[in-house]
Amino acid sequence: MTTKPLPYAALHQIWTEIPAAERMQRFRSLPLAEAQAFFRELSTWHQYEIVSSLPEGEQTVWVRLLDPDDAADLVQEAPEEDKQRLLNLLDDNTRSEVQGLLKYAEDVAGGLMSPRFARLRPDLTVSEALIYLRRQALETTETVYALYVLDSEQHLLGVTSLRRLFTAPPQELITNVMRTNVVAVTEDVDQEQLSRLFAESDLIAIPVVDTENRMKGIVTIDDIVDVVEEEATEDIQKLGGSAVLGAPYLELSMGTMIKKRAGWLVILFLSELLTTNAMGYFQDEIARAAVLALFVPLVISSGGNAGSQASTIVIRAMALGEVQLRDWWRVFQREIVIGAGLGAILGVLGLARIILWQQFLPSYGQFYWLLGTTIGVSLVGIVLWGTLAGSLLPFVLRRLGLDPASASTPFVATVVDVTGLVIYFTVAKLVLRGTLL
Amino acid sequence: MTTKPLPYAALHQIWTEIPAAERMQRFRSLPLAEAQAFFRELSTWHQYEIVSSLPEGEQTVWVRLLDPDDAADLVQEAPEEDKQRLLNLLDDNTRSEVQGLLKYAEDVAGGLMSPRFARLRPDLTVSEALIYLRRQALETTETVYALYVLDSEQHLLGVTSLRRLFTAPPQELITNVMRTNVVAVTEDVDQEQLSRLFAESDLIAIPVVDTENRMKGIVTIDDIVDVVEEEATEDIQKLGGSAVLGAPYLELSMGTMIKKRAGWLVILFLSELLTTNAMGYFQDEIARAAVLALFVPLVISSGGNAGSQASTIVIRAMALGEVQLRDWWRVFQREIVIGAGLGAILGVLGLARIILWQQFLPSYGQFYWLLGTTIGVSLVGIVLWGTLAGSLLPFVLRRLGLDPASASTPFVATVVDVTGLVIYFTVAKLVLRGTLL
Numbered sequence: 001m002t003t004k005p006l007p008y009a010a011l012h013q014i015w016t017e018i019p020a021a022e023r024m025q026r027f028r029s030l031p032l033a034e035a036q037a038f039f040r041e042l043s044t045w046h047q048y049e050i051v052s053s054l055p056e057g058e059q060t061v062w063v064r065l066l067d068p069d070d071a072a073d074l075v076q077e078a079p080e081e082d083k084q085r086l087l088n089l090l091d092d093n094t095r096s097e098v099q100g101l102l103k104y105a106e107d108v109a110g111g112l113m114s115p116r117f118a119r120l121r122p123d124l125t126v127s128e129a130l131i132y133l134r135r136q137a138l139e140t141t142e143t144v145y146a147l148y149v150l151d152s153e154q155h156l157l158g159v160t161s162l163r164r165l166f167t168a169p170p171q172e173l174i175t176n177v178m179r180t181n182v183v184a185v186t187e188d189v190d191q192e193q194l195s196r197l198f199a200e201s202d203l204i205a206i207p208v209v210d211t212e213n214r215m216k217g218i219v220t221i222d223d224i225v226d227v228v229e230e231e232a233t234e235d236i237q238k239l240g241g242s243a244v245l246g247a248p249y250l251e252l253s254m255g256t257m258i259k260k261r262a263g264w265l266v267i268l269f270l271s272e273l274l275t276t277n278a279m280g281y282f283q284d285e286i287a288r289a290a291v292l293a294l295f296v297p298l299v300i301s302s303g304g305n306a307g308s309q310a311s312t313i314v315i316r317a318m319a320l321g322e323v324q325l326r327d328w329w330r331v332f333q334r335e336i337v338i339g340a341g342l343g344a345i346l347g348v349l350g351l352a353r354i355i356l357w358q359q360f361l362p363s364y365g366q367f368y369w370l371l372g373t374t375i376g377v378s379l380v381g382i383v384l385w386g387t388l389a390g391s392l393l394p395f396v397l398r399r400l401g402l403d404p405a406s407a408s409t410p411f412v413a414t415v416v417d418v419t420g421l422v423i424y425f426t427v428a429k430l431v432l433r434g435t436l437l
Numbered sequence: 438m439t440t441k442p443l444p445y446a447a448l449h450q451i452w453t454e455i456p457a458a459e460r461m462q463r464f465r466s467l468p469l470a471e472a473q474a475f476f477r478e479l480s481t482w483h484q485y486e487i488v489s490s491l492p493e494g495e496q497t498v499w500v501r502l503l504d505p506d507d508a509a510d511l512v513q514e515a516p517e518e519d520k521q522r523l524l525n526l527l528d529d530n531t532r533s534e535v536q537g538l539l540k541y542a543e544d545v546a547g548g549l550m551s552p553r554f555a556r557l558r559p560d561l562t563v564s565e566a567l568i569y570l571r572r573q574a575l576e577t578t579e580t581v582y583a584l585y586v587l588d589s590e591q592h593l594l595g596v597t598s599l600r601r602l603f604t605a606p607p608q609e610l611i612t613n614v615m616r617t618n619v620v621a622v623t624e625d626v627d628q629e630q631l632s633r634l635f636a637e638s639d640l641i642a643i644p645v646v647d648t649e650n651r652m653k654g655i656v657t658i659d660d661i662v663d664v665v666e667e668e669a670t671e672d673i674q675k676l677g678g679s680a681v682l683g684a685p686y687l688e689l690s691m692g693t694m695i696k697k698r699a700g701w702l703v704i705l706f707l708s709e710l711l712t713t714n715a716m717g718y719f720q721d722e723i724a725r726a727a728v729l730a731l732f733v734p735l736v737i738s739s740g741g742n743a744g745s746q747a748s749t750i751v752i753r754a755m756a757l758g759e760v761q762l763r764d765w766w767r768v769f770q771r772e773i774v775i776g777a778g779l780g781a782i783l784g785v786l787g788l789a790r791i792i793l794w795q796q797f798l799p800s801y802g803q804f805y806w807l808l809g810t811t812i813g814v815s816l817v818g819i820v821l822w823g824t825l826a827g828s829l830l831p832f833v834l835r836r837l838g839l840d841p842a843s844a845s846t847p848f849v850a851t852v853v854d855v856t857g858l859v860i861y862f863t864v865a866k867l868v869l870r871g872t873l874l
Contacts, residue, residue, distance in 0.1 A: 232669030240749025249754035312677020317686035
C-alpha cells in the first residue's frame with residue numbers, strides 16, 4: 001500500500017505487531033502532539049492497555065483527551081473494579097455526560113451517541129448563527145457540519161448544514177433554511193439498524209432523540225465504520241463456531257483463546273455423540289453390509305456442507321436486512337427448490353461414482369446398482385434436509401429472541417450429521433431389503 | 438425501531454419486500470423530489486433495475502442525477518452490452534469523468550473516488566477562499582468540509598477544513614492554515630486497506646493521488662460504510678462455502694442461486710469422495726471391529742469443527758489487518774498449543790463417554806479401556822491437526838495470491854475429514870493390535 005501516512009499512523013499499522021512489553025516505550029517516544037493524535041485513534045482495547053500501564057498521576061491527562069462517547073467506551077472496556085476509578089479521573093462536566101451514556105447498552109444508539117453537537121435556535125438569523133457557530137466551533141463539538149435546530153425545551157425542530165448557511169442570505173431566519181422532516185432515531189435503536197440507516201441515507205450524522213422528540217445527542221458516521229466492522233467480526237466468529245473473541249487475535253493469551261473456543265467445541269462434541277447412538281442403532285445393517293459404512297462420511301458431510309452454506313447465506317441476508325422474520329415462508333419455498341436441485345446434482349454424482357468405479361475396479365458385488373441408488377437417493381434427501389434445516393434454523397433462533405448467527409456452520413453440520421445418518425440407513429433398508437440387507 | 442424517517446426512507450426499508458413487478462408503480466407514485474432522493478440512495482443493483490425498466494427517453498434524467506462515482510458503479514453493474522448505451526446518456530463532462538473512473542477496478546481507491554472535491558490555491562487569503570467556496574459549494578462537490586490545497590500542476594500541498602477557515606483571521610494565507618502531512622492513498626490501494634485507514638484515522642474524506650502526488654479525487658466515508666458491509670458479506674458467503682451472491686438474497690432467481698451454490702458443493706463432494714477410499718483402505722479393520730465404524734462421524738466431525746473454527750478466526754484477523762502474512766510462524770506456535778489444549782479436552786470427554794457408558798450399558802466388550810484410549814488419542818491428534826490445518830490454510834492461500842476466505846469452513850472440514858480417518862484408523866491399529874484387531 002502506498003500511502004503517505006503521518007508518522008504516528010505508520011506506528012498505528014504495526015501496533016499489534018509490537019510485543020506488548022515494548023509498547024509503552026514506543027508510545028513514550030512519540031512527540032506529545034503525535035502521541036495524543038495516536039492515542040485518540042487507537043481502538044478502545046489498546047487505549048485501555050496504555051492508560052492502565054501509566055502511573056496513576058499521568059492517567060488523568062490521557063483519559064481527559066477523549067470525547068465523552070469514547071471515554072464511555074473506555075470505562076466499559078475496563079474490568080468492573082476499575083470502572084469507578086476511571087470515572088473519577090474525568091472532569092465533573094464530562095463525568096456526568098459519560099455517566100449518562102453508560103446508562104445505555106454499548107450497542108444501541110444511546111451508547112454510541114455523543115452529547116456534543118452544534119445547536120441553533122430557530123429565530124436566529126443566518127449571520128447571527130454563523131457568528132455563534134464560529135464560537136462553538138472553537139470549543140469541542142463532534143461536528144459543525146450538521147446543525148440541529150432546537151426549541152428551548154430541546155425538542156428537535158429541524159436540521160441544517162454549514163454548507164446551507166454558507167450560501168443563504170445573511171438576514172434569513174434559521175427556521176426558513178432548515179429541513180423539518182429529519183431522519184432521527186430513539187436511544188434504544190440497535191447499532192445494526194443504525195448502520196443500515198447510515199448506509200441508506202448518505203448522512204454524516206444522525207440525531208438521537210427521546211420518546212418526546214427531545215434531542216439527546218448525535219451518532220457520527222466515523223463511529224459507524226467501526227460498528228459495521230465489529231458487527232461483521234462478531235457474526236463471522238460466531239458462524240465459525242467460536243465465542244466472540246472481543247480482542248485482536250494476537251492480543252489474547254492462549255489460555256483465554258482456549259476458553260473462548262472450547263465452549264462451542266464441547267457442545268458440538270456432545271451433540272455429535274448422538275451420531276454414535278445413531279450408528280449403534282444401525283449396527284446390524286453395518287455388520288451385514290460393511291460397504292455401507294464406507295459412504296457414511298461422504299453422505300453426512302454433503303448434508304452438512306449444504307446446511308452450512310444455506311445458514312450462512314440466510315444469516316448474512318438477515319444481518320443486512322434483506323430478509324425479515326416474516327419472510328420465513330418465502331425462504332422456505334425457495335430453499336425447498338434450491339435444496340432439491342443441489343441434492344439432485346450431488347445424487348447423480350454419487351450414483352455415477354459407484355457405477356463408474358464398478359466398471360474399472362469391481363468392488364461392490366452384483367448389487368452395485370442398488371447400492372448406487374441408495375447413495376444417490378440418500379444424497380437427494382440429506383442435501384434437501386440440510387438446506388432446509390440450515391436456512392430455517394436462523395429464523396427459529398431469531399423468533400426465540402436469540403442471535404441467528406449462533407446457527408454456526410459447525411452447529412448446522414452437527415445437526416445434519418445425526419439426522420443424515422437416520423436418512424441414509426433408512427433409505428438403505430428400503431432399497432437393499434432382500435439383497436444386501 | 439422508532440425512527441422518524443422521510444416517507445421515501447420508509448419505502449427504502451421495504452423495497453426488497455415489494456414484488457419486482459410492483460416496484461415501478463411504487464417508484465412513480467413518489468413526488469419528484471422524493472423520488473430523486475430515493476433513487477440516489479438506492480443500492481447500485483436496484484438503481485439499475487429502475488433505470489432499465491424506464492422508457493429510453495426517461496433514463497437520461499435519472500442517470501444524470503448520479504455523482505460520477507455512483508454513475509460509474511451503475512455502468513459497472515450493467516451487463517456488457519448495455520454499458521456503452523448508459524455512458525451515452527451522460528453529459529460530455531460527466532461521461533469523461535466516468536470513463537476515467539471505469540479504468541480502475543471497482544474495489545480500489547481509483548474506482549471508489551469522486552473527482553469532485555473542493556480545491557484551493559495556497560496563496561489565497563482565508564476570506565478570498567471563503568468567497569470562492571461559497572460559489573463552489575453551490576455547484577456540486579462531494580464535500581465542502583475537507584478542502585484540498587493544490588498548486589497549478591494539481592500537486593497536493595496540504596489539506597484544511599471549512600471549520601478551520603471559519604475560525605481563522607480573514608487575512609491569513611491558506612498556506613498558513615493548512616496541514617501538510619496529509620494521509621493520502623494512491624489509486625491502486627485496495628478498498629479493504631482503505632476502509633481500515635478510515636477506521637483508524639477518523640477522517641471524513643481521504644485524497645487519492647497518483648505516483649507523482651497529483652490529486653485525482655477523494656474517497657468519502659459514506660462510500661466506505663457500503664464497502665465495509667460488502668467486503669464482510671463477500672467473506673461470509675465464501676466462508677460458508679458458496680460463491681459470492683452479488684445481489685440481495687430474495688432478488689436472485691432460484692436457477693442463479695443453484696448455480697452460485699452448486700460449484701463449491703460439487704468440489705467438496707468430489708474431495709469428500711476420498712473419504713470413501715480412506716474408509717475402503719481400512720475395510721478389514723472395520724470388518725474385524727465393526728464398533729470402530731460407530732465412532733467415525735464423531736471423530737472426524739470434531740476435527741472438522743476445530744478446523745472450521747480456527748480458519749474462520751484467522752481469516753477474520755487477516756481481513757482486519759490484525760494478522761499479516763509474516764505472522765504465520767507466530768500463529769503456528771499459538772495454534773499448536775491451543776489445538777493441543779482443545780484436543781485434550783475433547784479427548785478426555787471421548788474417553789469418559791466410553792468408560793461411563795460401559796458401566797451402565799456394557800456394549801464394548803472386555804477391551805473397552807483400549808477402545809476408549811483409541812478414541813481419546815485420536816481426538817487429540819485430529820483436533821490438533823484440524824486446528825493447525827484450519828489456521829495455516831489461509832496463509833497458504835494468501836501466499837499463492839488467492840483469497841484466504843476461500844478456506845471456507847466446509848472446505849477445511851472436508852480436508853480434515855479425509856486426513857482424520859487416516860489418523861483414527863492408524864491410532865486404532867496401534868492401540869488395538871492383538872486385541873480387537
